[in-house]
Amino acid sequence: MRKASRLFEIIQILRLAKKPVTAAEIGAALEVTPRSIYRDIAALQAMRVPIEGGRGIGYILRPGFDLPPLMFSIEEMEAIVLSLALLERTADQALKQAAKGVNAKIAAAVPGPLRQVLDRNALHAWGSVAPAPDGIDLGLVRHAIRDERKLLLDYRDELGNATERKIRPLALIYYSATAVIVAWCELRRAIRNFRADRVEECAALDEFFLGEGNSLRELWTSNWSARPSS
Numbered sequence: 001m002r003k004a005s006r007l008f009e010i011i012q013i014l015r016l017a018k019k020p021v022t023a024a025e026i027g028a029a030l031e032v033t034p035r036s037i038y039r040d041i042a043a044l045q046a047m048r049v050p051i052e053g054g055r056g057i058g059y060i061l062r063p064g065f066d067l068p069p070l071m072f073s074i075e076e077m078e079a080i081v082l083s084l085a086l087l088e089r090t091a092d093q094a095l096k097q098a099a100k101g102v103n104a105k106i107a108a109a110v111p112g113p114l115r116q117v118l119d120r121n122a123l124h125a126w127g128s129v130a131p132a133p134d135g136i137d138l139g140l141v142r143h144a145i146r147d148e149r150k151l152l153l154d155y156r157d158e159l160g161n162a163t164e165r166k167i168r169p170l171a172l173i174y175y176s177a178t179a180v181i182v183a184w185c186e187l188r189r190a191i192r193n194f195r196a197d198r199v200e201e202c203a204a205l206d207e208f209f210l211g212e213g214n215s216l217r218e219l220w221t222s223n224w225s226a227r228p229s230s
Contacts, residue, residue, distance in 0.1 A: 002074055003040070004074055005073050005074045005075075006030055006032065006036075006040060007040055007043065007044055008073070009029075009030055010026055010030070010037070010040055010041070010044065011044065011049060011061065013026055013029060014051065014059060014060060014061035015061050015065075017060065017061075019058070019060075020053055020057060020058025020059060020060050021058050021059055021060075022034075022056075022057075022058040022059075023037035023038055023041070023055065023058075023059070024037075025058075026059075038055065041059060049061075049065065050062035050064075050065050077106075080102075080106065082125060084099045084102060084103055085124055085125035086125045087099040088125065088129065089125055089127055089128070089129050089130060089174075089176060090130055090138075090174045090179065091130035091131060091132045091133055091138065091174075091178065091179055091196065092132075092138040092139065092142075092172075092174070092179065093132055093138075093139070094137075094138070094139035094142075095138070095139075095142075107119075127176050128176050128177070130174070130175065130176055130177060130178055130179065131197075133178065133179070133196040133197050133199060134197075134200075135154070135199040135200040135201050135202060136153075136196050136199040136201075136202040137202070138172065138179055138196060140202060140204060141169055141172060141181055141196075141202070142172060143204075144169045144204055145169045145170065145171065145172070145213070147208070148168070148208055148209050148210050148211070148212065148213045149169075149204055149205065149207070149208050149209075150166055150167065150168055150169075150186075150204075150205045150207040150208065150209060151166070151167050151169055151183075151202055151203065151204055151205065152164065152165070152166050152167075152202070152203045152205055153165045153166075153167060153194060153199050153201070153202050154199070154200040154201040154202075155194060155198055155199055155200065156198045156200060157198070158198075162200075163187075165185055165186070165187055165192075165194070166185075166186045166187070166205070166207075167181070167183035167184060167185055167186065167192075167194070168183055168184040168186070168209045168212065168213075168216065169181055169182075169183045170182045170183055170184065170191075170213060170216050170217050170220060171217060171220070173193075177197075178195050178196050178197040179195075179196040180193050180194065180195055180196065181193070181194040181195075181196060181199075182220055184209075184216050191216070191219060191220045191223070
């Protein structure tokens, strides 16, 4: 376990403890020597974490102290960094902007050692960036999925044929080239996939399918198909 992760695990152990915990007990839980724990405790105290106690009697975390609202291990932070980087490759402009906000909030909330993971800029998602579709706002689709609201699409299939579809949007799949809307198509009476780059216009309707979204998604996943279709 890396030192930064170990420091936060020590805080967790002390925060949950009902009585003083010795360095030997902490070391056994984290698979390190008591000497390492003594150094870690000193480092935490230097960071003004209110740990009291000493060798032989154990340590406690003074009441009233709590962890920041966002606390992650190093690996969890790296997962977040890479996930945010992957969002930059999508065509969803609202999600890209939201990713920047997430990054800023995390940087403001986590302690210094974890903030270094954000600042290090060592993890990258490589590949082409999907262009934003002209005829549809993917943010509107995400809202419709959450609200279980029907959408009306002006759509062109792979042969260029124009069609109008009323759909019940269920999911969004983000590819490197485009996004695909998974939806129940009321014309076909079946689950269909619609490429965002083939949508010429999209409108939210004052019609809803409340309570049906999960069952339709179960139908979709039971016959999994992520291949774009019309």
